[in-house]
Amino acid sequence: MATPMFTQTVSQACEAGFVPARRRVPITEVQHLTDGVVRLTFTDAYTAQHAKGAQFVNLFTPDPLHSAPRPFGVSEVNGDQVSVMFAVVGYGTEIFANLQAGDMVDMLGPLGRPFQVKADAHYILVGGGLGVPPLIKTAQDLAARDNVSCTAVFGYRDEHFADAFVDQYADELLSIDESQGNVVTLLDRLEPALSQDSREHIILTCGPLGMMKAVAAWARNRGIACQVSMEQRMGCGYGTCVVCTVDTKDGRKKVCSDGPVFRAEDMGWNE
Amino acid sequence: MATPMFTQTVSQACEAGFVPARRRVPITEVQHLTDGVVRLTFTDAYTAQHAKGAQFVNLFTPDPLHSAPRPFGVSEVNGDQVSVMFAVVGYGTEIFANLQAGDMVDMLGPLGRPFQVKADAHYILVGGGLGVPPLIKTAQDLAARDNVSCTAVFGYRDEHFADAFVDQYADELLSIDESQGNVVTLLDRLEPALSQDSREHIILTCGPLGMMKAVAAWARNRGIACQVSMEQRMGCGYGTCVVCTVDTKDGRKKVCSDGPVFRAEDMGWNE
Amino acid sequence: MTDMNPSHNDDMNLYAPHQWRHSTVVAGVPWKNPVGTASGTFQYAAVRYFYDVSQLGAVSTKGVSPVPWEGNPGVRTAESPAGTVNAVGLQNPGVDTYLVDELPKLKAAGATVVTNVAGHSDDEYAEVVAKLADCDADMLEINVSCPNVSAGGISVGTDPVALSRLITRLRKLTDKPMIVKLTPNVTDITLIARAAVESGADALSMINTLLGMRIDINTGEPIIEHVTGGLSGPAVFPVGLACVWRVRSVLPDVPIIGIGGIDSGEKALEYLYAGANAVEVGGAALLDPTAPIRVARELELLLDERPDLAHTLAKGGTWR
Amino acid sequence: MTDMNPSHNDDMNLYAPHQWRHSTVVAGVPWKNPVGTASGTFQYAAVRYFYDVSQLGAVSTKGVSPVPWEGNPGVRTAESPAGTVNAVGLQNPGVDTYLVDELPKLKAAGATVVTNVAGHSDDEYAEVVAKLADCDADMLEINVSCPNVSAGGISVGTDPVALSRLITRLRKLTDKPMIVKLTPNVTDITLIARAAVESGADALSMINTLLGMRIDINTGEPIIEHVTGGLSGPAVFPVGLACVWRVRSVLPDVPIIGIGGIDSGEKALEYLYAGANAVEVGGAALLDPTAPIRVARELELLLDERPDLAHTLAKGGTWR
Numbered sequence A, B: 001m002a003t004p005m006f007t008q009t010v011s012q013a014c015e016a017g018f019v020p021a022r023r024r025v026p027i028t029e030v031q032h033l034t035d036g037v038v039r040l041t042f043t044d045a046y047t048a049q050h051a052k053g054a055q056f057v058n059l060f061t062p063d064p065l066h067s068a069p070r071p072f073g074v075s076e077v078n079g080d081q082v083s084v085m086f087a088v089v090g091y092g093t094e095i096f097a098n099l100q101a102g103d104m105v106d107m108l109g110p111l112g113r114p115f116q117v118k119a120d121a122h123y124i125l126v127g128g129g130l131g132v133p134p135l136i137k138t139a140q141d142l143a144a145r146d147n148v149s150c151t152a153v154f155g156y157r158d159e160h161f162a163d164a165f166v167d168q169y170a171d172e173l174l175s176i177d178e179s180q181g182n183v184v185t186l187l188d189r190l191e192p193a194l195s196q197d198s199r200e201h202i203i204l205t206c207g208p209l210g211m212m213k214a215v216a217a218w219a220r221n222r223g224i225a226c227q228v229s230m231e232q233r234m235g236c237g238y239g240t241c242v243v244c245t246v247d248t249k250d251g252r253k254k255v256c257s258d259g260p261v262f263r264a265e266d267m268g269w270n271e
Numbered sequence C, D: 001m002t003d004m005n006p007s008h009n010d011d012m013n014l015y016a017p018h019q020w021r022h023s024t025v026v027a028g029v030p031w032k033n034p035v036g037t038a039s040g041t042f043q044y045a046a047v048r049y050f051y052d053v054s055q056l057g058a059v060s061t062k063g064v065s066p067v068p069w070e071g072n073p074g075v076r077t078a079e080s081p082a083g084t085v086n087a088v089g090l091q092n093p094g095v096d097t098y099l100v101d102e103l104p105k106l107k108a109a110g111a112t113v114v115t116n117v118a119g120h121s122d123d124e125y126a127e128v129v130a131k132l133a134d135c136d137a138d139m140l141e142i143n144v145s146c147p148n149v150s151a152g153g154i155s156v157g158t159d160p161v162a163l164s165r166l167i168t169r170l171r172k173l174t175d176k177p178m179i180v181k182l183t184p185n186v187t188d189i190t191l192i193a194r195a196a197v198e199s200g201a202d203a204l205s206m207i208n209t210l211l212g213m214r215i216d217i218n219t220g221e222p223i224i225e226h227v228t229g230g231l232s233g234p235a236v237f238p239v240g241l242a243c244v245w246r247v248r249s250v251l252p253d254v255p256i257i258g259i260g261g262i263d264s265g266e267k268a269l270e271y272l273y274a275g276a277n278a279v280e281v282g283g284a285a286l287l288d289p290t291a292p293i294r295v296a297r298e299l300e301l302l303l304d305e306r307p308d309l310a311h312t313l314a315k316g317g318t319w320r
C-alpha cells in the first residue's frame, strides 16, 4: 500500500469507542523452536488485554506481492506481550520467521469468537500439530480462573515443541507423537479417570480436520460436549468479505467471525 | 520478484565473457546536500572501471509496487566507489534518499553511450540542475587525460550543490542560479575568451530540454560542436524494449542505447 | 499504522467526527466526500466496530439476491501479486433479510446507502429491484457480472443486447437512481456502457473484478475450489482507470464511479482526473478495516490543493 | 543478485554452458527447455552481451511489419503496481531488415527462433508471412492484437470471424509452424482460440497485454502520450493463468505457450499445471536481462522433483 499519511492509533480508536484497526507493532522476541516452528512475540497491550483462547490475530508481511492477512492463534499473553507460534509452510511464515527482535510487523486483532468456558467444569484441551498454540492460551485463561481445571492432550508430528509452554498452565499434560499414536490414543487412556470424575467434562480441540473429526466423534459417543476451532483461507479476518466459509448444519458460516470456534455438533460431521 | 534461487555474480559473467546483469551492491554513503538533492555512493568495481561521462546506471527499489528501473548518471568514481546524485522527485528517489550506508541496492550498468571525447580540444560542460551529475564524471575523465581541458558552466535553481564536486576536476568553473540568469548568460560571458583560444571547443551539455535546445542553438550559431545527453522514461535501460525513444532527424532513437548522448545537429532542433 | 505518535489533533485523527471539505454528486445524490465502499467488501455488522460509517461518501453493500444464496464451496480465495483472487459466489442472506437487518441499521447510522443487486436471471434481478423500490436506500447498483441463466450462463454485462433488455425492464420498477456496475472482462466496455445508459441507467460504476486463478504447485490443483475467481486490488488499478477514461470519452455526461485497486488518496485522485465523479474502495478494506476512511481523508488533502477539480465535483461535474 | 558468494559450481552458474534436463515440444518443434522470451522484450543486439541466447527454449523476437514502423511519439511507459504499462506502438525496422540483421545472427548463435509478426491490415500480415515463408525461423507467432484497419481499427484478435479470415489466408502462405498469440481483452477467449485453431493455427500463445493507463496527479494528464498502453508483469499473472486453463479445457490438444507475469520458476510451473506446453518470459527481462535464463534454471530444479510432469512435456504432452 502507498505510505498512508494517516496512521490511526489504538488510543485514538478506543477514545472514539472503536476497535483498533491494523497497526504496526514492535517484535520483542523470535524463538526458533524445532524443525521450522517459530514462536514470535510482539507488544500490543490491546490484544494482550482482550484476547481469549482460540481468538487469533492477523499478521501482514511488508511485501505487496504477499499482502493477504495471515491468521495465527494467540498462544500466550504476558503483560503487554503477545506470542504466536507457527510452522514455516509458505511465503508469509517464511518472512515472519526471518524477522528479529526490534523489527516491526503489521497486525490486526484479537479476532474471532473464543472457546466458551464456564465455571465448575474440567476441560480437555486436545491439540494437534500447529493447532496447539490457541490451546496454550486457553490453558492460560483457565489457570487464571478458580473452579475450573484442564488436561492438555497434545499430538505432534515428532518434536513435543509446545509441552513446556502449556505445562505451566494445564493441571495435567499428556502428549504423544505420530510414531507412538495420536490424541485419540491418549483420550482412551484418560477415559477411566474421566468416568470417575463427577465434574462436567468439556473438550476443546484445534488441529488438522481429520483429528478434530475423530475427537468430536469420540466426545459424541461419550456424551461429552466438544468445541472445535476451524481453519479456512481468509480475506479479511473480521467478518466483512464472506471468503472464509466452512459448511455447517446451518449453512456456510464464516470461520473468522461466526467462528473459529463452533460446537462440534453444529458441524454436521456425524452423518 | 520471488526470491531468485540463482544470483548470478559479476565474476561469473565476466569469466564467461558477458556483461554483468542486475546485481545487489552495498551502499557506502548517503549525503543529503541541499533541498532534496542526495549524493549516494555504492561499491561496484565493474561500473567504477568501465563507466564514462554521461553513462548511467539503473537503480531498483525493493518495492514491487515500484519495480521499474530508475536511471541516474554516473557522477563520480573513486576506486571501486561509484556516486550518483539525484533530486527527490517521486517514489523511487524518495526510497533511495532514505537508504543508509550498509544497506544494499539493486543496480545494472554502466549503460548507454558516453560523451565522445578526443585529444586537443577544450570542452565546455554545460549542466542544468540535475543534468549536472554526468558532467562531473566527464570532467573527472578529462582531468585524467593530457592535452584536454574543460570549463564547467553550471546552472542551478538556487543552491550550487555540485560546484565543490566538479571544481576538483574542471580547469575553470562558472555557475549561476536562476535568480541571476542562466547558462547562456555564462556562455556569453565566456565567448570573448573562447574566440581568442585557438583550440577546438566542444560543448557537452545535459539538463532540462529547453536549456539544451538553447545551448545547442548558441553552439550552432558559433560553429561549435555540441553533444547533448537526453532523458526519456525507460523500460529496461539496455536497449531491448524500445520504450525510451526520442525524435531525431533519423527517426525515433533509443535514449538508453542509441544515446543518451546524441550530436545536437542530429536532434533536428534547428527547424 | 504505527502507534508511536498518538497525536490527537483532529486533522490526523481518522476517528474524530470530521467536517468534509469536498463533496460530490452522483446522479443527483449528494455524497459528503467522493469515497464509498465497493460491494462485497463492506458488511455493517463487521465494520461498525472499526469506524463511523456515516463518515463515508457512500457504502455499497454486498449484492442481494431474491432468496439467500449459499455461495461457492471450499476455499474461496488465493493471493496474487499486488492483488487477490476471490470466488465468494455471491453468498448473501437475500433481500428480505437485508431490508430488515442491514439497511435499517445503516440508515440509522447515518450512511448514504447504495444497495448492490445480484441475480442469476432477469426475473431474479427484477424481483429484487421491485422489493427495493420503496426502501430508503439512496441508490441501487446493479451487478451485471453475475452468471445469468437467461443469457446462457454468461453474464448480462458482457452482451449489450441482453443488458439493454434487463435495464429497460428494471428501469420501469423503480425511480431510485440506478447505477449499472460494469465488468472489464469484455471486448469493448464502451458498447456495454452505452447500452446501459441508453436503456435507463442513471450512472455507471466500473470496474468489477478481472477473471483470474492460482494453482498450488505442490498439488498441481487450483487453490480456489471454484477454479477461477475475480482478481482485484492494486494490480488491476491501471485497467479500471483505462475503462473510466474510455467510457468518459464516449459518454461525456453520465455519472461514473471509479472502482479498482484504490488504496490511497493518490489513486482515488487519478480516477477523478480520468473523469469519475466518485470512487469506491474495495479490497483495500480487507487489508485494513479503516482503509476507506483513510483514502477519503488523503483525497481531501489532495483536493485542498486542487480547488478547480474540487469545485467541479461539488457542482456534480467531472474533470473530463 | 548479491556478489557475496562468487560460487563457481556449475549448477549455480547461469552463464556456464548447461545441459538442459527437461525439454518440451511445441507444435512439433523441440525446445531444449520450456522457457522462451516474449516478443517485444528481447532484441539480440542488446541481449547478446548478457547471456548465451542458445540456452533458451526459444526466443520470440519483436513484432516485424512489412515496412519500418515508427511507433508512438513521446513517453511510452508508466509504472503500475507489480507491473508496467507500455505503448511502444510496434516500432520495428521491418521484415526486410529483420531477415538481414537479426534472424541470421540469432540462428548463428544457435537460438530456436519464433518470429513474431505484426500488421495493421490482413494484407500487411500476409506480406510479412510471405517474406518469412522460406527463412530459417523455427516458428511464426502472429500478434493478432495489433490495431487492424481491415477490422475497423480494432484488432483482429477480438473477432472470431475476422481472425478466421486472416489465419485461413496466412495458413496458405507458409507451412512453418504458426502460433496465434491471443489478447485477454475479449469477452470469451475460448471463442477466439477455437477460431484460430479451426482456421489453421498450429499452436496458441497467451496472453498479450491488458489495456491500462496511468495519470500524473501533478498535471492531471496521462503519463503515456498515447494515453492507454498494455499492462504486463506479475500483476497480470492470474489472468494469463486463467486464460490458459480455460482454453485448455475447451481445446485439449492444441499446443499452448503460457505468457503473462512470469518472473520465477514457480510461476512458470503454475502455467504448466494449467495445461501449457511451454512459457514465455516478457517484462521480467526488462528488470533483469538474465531473467529468462534464471526462470529456466529455476523451473528445471522444480521439474527434477516432478518427473511425471517432465516426462509428459518431453513427449509433447501437457499436464491437462
Ligand SMILES: Cc1cc2nc3c(=O)[nH]c(=O)nc-3n(C[C@H](O)[C@H](O)[C@H](O)COP(=O)(O)OP(=O)(O)OC[C@H]3O[C@@H](n4cnc5c(N)ncnc54)[C@H](O)[C@@H]3O)c2cc1C
Pocket: A056, A068, A069, A070, A071, A072, A073, A074, A084, A085, A086, A087, A088, A089, A090, A091, A092, A093, A094, A130, A131, A133, A134, A230, A231, A232, A233, A234, A255, A260, C079
Ligand atoms: C483461525 C486460524 C488460526 C490459525 N492459527 C495458526 C497457528 O497458531 N499456528 C500456525 O502455524 N498456523 C495457524 N493457522 C494457519 C496459518 O494461518 C497458515 O499456516 C498461514 O496463513 C500460512 O501462510 P503462508 O504465507 O506461510 O502460506 P502461503 O501458502 O504463502 O499463504 C498464501 C495464503 O493462503 C493462506 N493460507 C495458507 N495456508 C493456510 C491455512 N492452513 N489456514 C488459513 N490460511 C492459510 C495464507 O494466510 C495466505 O493468505 C491458523 C489459521 C486460521 C484460519
Ligand SMILES: Cc1cc2nc3c(=O)[nH]c(=O)nc-3n(C[C@H](O)[C@H](O)[C@H](O)COP(=O)(O)OP(=O)(O)OC[C@H]3O[C@@H](n4cnc5c(N)ncnc54)[C@H](O)[C@@H]3O)c2cc1C
Pocket: B056, B068, B069, B070, B071, B072, B073, B074, B084, B085, B086, B087, B088, B089, B090, B091, B092, B093, B094, B130, B131, B133, B134, B230, B231, B232, B233, B234, B255, B260, D079
Ligand atoms: C539517462 C538518464 C540519466 C539521468 N540522470 C539523473 C541524475 O543524474 N540525477 C537525477 O536527479 N535524475 C536523473 N535522471 C532522471 C531520473 O531518472 C528521474 O528523476 C527518476 O527516474 C525519477 O524516479 P522516481 O521514482 O523518483 O519518480 P517517479 O515519478 O515515481 O517514477 C516513475 C517512473 O518514471 C520514471 N521517471 C520519472 N521521471 C523521469 C525522468 N525525468 N527521466 C527518466 N525517467 C523518469 C522513473 O524512472 C520511474 O520508472 C536521469 C534520467 C535519464 C533517462
Ligand SMILES: Cc1cc2nc3c(=O)[nH]c(=O)nc-3n(C[C@H](O)[C@H](O)[C@H](O)COP(=O)(O)O)c2cc1C
Pocket: A235, A241, A243, C038, C039, C040, C041, C062, C063, C086, C088, C090, C116, C143, C181, C207, C208, C209, C230, C231, C232, C233, C234, C236, C259, C260, C261, C262, C280, C281, C282, C283, C284
Ligand atoms: C471478496 C469480494 C467480494 C465481492 N463481492 C461483490 C459483489 O457482491 N458485487 C459486486 O458488484 N462486486 C463485488 N466485488 C467486486 C468489488 O466491489 C470491486 O468491484 C472489485 O473488487 C475491484 O475493486 P478493488 O480492487 O478496490 O477491490 C467483490 C470483491 C471482493 C474482493
Ligand SMILES: Cc1cc2nc3c(=O)[nH]c(=O)nc-3n(C[C@H](O)[C@H](O)[C@H](O)COP(=O)(O)O)c2cc1C
Pocket: B235, B241, B243, D038, D039, D040, D041, D062, D063, D086, D088, D090, D116, D143, D181, D207, D208, D209, D230, D231, D232, D233, D234, D236, D259, D260, D261, D262, D280, D281, D282, D283, D284
Ligand atoms: C515493452 C513491451 C513490448 C511488447 N511488444 C510486443 C510485440 O511487439 N508483439 C507481441 O505480440 N507482444 C508484445 N508484448 C507483449 C509481451 O510479449 C507479453 O505478451 C506481455 O508483456 C505479457 O507477458 P509479461 O507479463 O511476461 O511481460 C510487449 C510487451 C512489452 C512489455
Ligand code: FES
Pocket: A233, A234, A235, A236, A237, A238, A239, A240, A241, A242, A243, A244, A254, A255, A256, A257
Ligand atoms: S475472512 Fe473475511 S469474512 Fe472471514
Ligand code: FES
Pocket: B233, B234, B235, B236, B237, B238, B239, B240, B241, B242, B243, B244, B254, B255, B256, B257
Ligand atoms: S529503455 Fe528499453 S530500449 Fe531503452
